[in-house]
Amino acid sequence: MNETxxxxxxxxxxxxxxxxxxxxxxRKLRNITQADLADQVYINKNYLxxxxxxxxxxxxxxPVLIRIAQALKVDLSLLTNLSDCQKNELHEFVREMxxxxxx
Numbered sequence: 680m681n682e683t684x685x686x687x688x689x690x691x692x693x694x695x696x697x698x699x700x701x702x703x704x705x706r707k708l709r710n711i712t713q714a715d716l717a718d719q720v721y722i723n724k725n726y727l728x729x730x731x732x733x734x735x736x737x738x739x740x741x742p743v744l745i746r747i748a749q750a751l752k753v754d755l756s757l758l759t760n761l762s763d764c765q766k767n768e769l770h771e772f773v774r775e776m777x778x779x780x781x782x
Contacts, residue, residue, distance in 0.1 A: 696733030
């Protein structure tokens, strides 16, 4: 992997973590299990788990994000708004999610 690709991958890890946490947040808010959501959007439960954990090696495609948003009955922008995903704000967001939902 060249230096530019490596830098982009590192730059995206916070964003992927934010998106994953939001998916987990809305899923738990609606009392939907990972298995049920995965079935609804036609993906493997393990893949959904990787998405929710923000695994850098499991980036989520736009069509999958759209299906997840539809299944959770939220606007796609609620999952993908990255304005609060800067490192300093991300730590606070992660802490709040963990306290609220034991993520």
